[in-house]
Amino acid sequence: MASWQSDNPHLRGAFAPVSEEVEEADLEVIAGQIPPELCGAYMRNGPNPQFAPISYTYPLEGDGMVHAVYFSEGRARYKNRYVRTRAFEIERAAGRAVFGGIMSPVPIDPKLLSPSDDPENLFKEGAFIGLVHHDQRLFALGEVEPAYEMTMELETVGKWTAGTTEPVQVGAHTRLHPGSQELFALAYDLVSPQVSVHCIDANANLKRTFQVTLPAPSMIHDFVLTNQYLVLVIGPAVWDFQAAMQGGEMLQWRPELGTHIGVVPLDGGPETWIEADPFFVFHFANGFERGSKIIVDFVEHERLNVGTALEPHQPPHLQRMMIDPQARTVARERLVDDAVEFPRINDHFVGRENRFIYVPTLTDTLLAETPPSASFNCLIRVDTETGTHLRHDFGNRFAGEAVFIGRESGEDEGYLATFLDDQEAGTTDLALLDAADIEADPVALIRMPQRVPQGLHGIWVPDSK
């Protein structure tokens, strides 16, 4: 446990940070067995403030901590490490939190900065949202900030420059192009409506950057990339730096602006923008082309809701959007009635036509009184072809995003990995489910040497990569 406590629901219970950085060589398997062919690492990032924060808005602030489980020859070992961003080191030297967050920036005492730090930069780099592995290199990602390179043993290397002379701003999610295998990343701006789209080659060098102009400076957490298109769904979540400087809200929900769906050809052709009623998207499951149409599967939020002061709203649902760029139309239909978030697919199918989506939901077998947002205890396997949903309810244990670990070439031939946090017992297990038989008992339950808090996004890195 951390040495401090908070009343913030996203810093208590299953979300309470841990401060120990530990290693355990041979983890106990408490049910089933580790498939002997599993060779690689499951890694998961999440916000884990090292000090009681000055402000905390989930899931937009914090220090990154990566928890990793390494598999080899039927055995597993564990390691966790903070992402040692510059802001983390400044706060560690100070012995307390000195930054505000992206939602509530505060001036930093110049005495705490070194000559190479930018005193104008009020925003804390946390690199706490996601991870990406590209060109045999591991990167931790934040909302919009430099990506931090880490070793596979979770030592922080530093800010990633992508072969340039400066750190490159990268958003929370990246997408691999299904054909060229180039990595695409977005960097939006908190002041300007310009979004930079970075294309990163197979050697992790920045190949080109182009600009897309939005109706207003907007929050873009994720996007879709198909063979020919970048697809942006811009909800009216607008950054207002001026308002924040005068005590107002930094990130504002302005439904009168509506949601703008942008289809941006990767060959530089004319963009198509289609307006819709206001809604917000944090995460896309996938997007792909089918003939002249674009199919996008995503979690639709009625509005942007962050932190704990939530406005009344409908729970988020898994939706399918069919975009016809020529006719400039968008049709949306619901895929699952349950409230869900953090959808994932077999990563091999990103940008290509896929059938299965794995997504967590919350059921009443979780006995927590008022679980905060992003609390889950059940995984659903959605078959978009037949419309069937199969589930695995973990009961009174918190679960998270399911990361797909491929075994064979079939889309659902593999395992789903998620941490299970048992608040009653004070233990965390890594669960491996058979993705094709999600209702069956877990393939393995592996006991972690310490509690692993609820986090955000994970990846699987096979040893051969």
Ligand SMILES: [Fe+2]
């Ligand atoms: Fe995310």
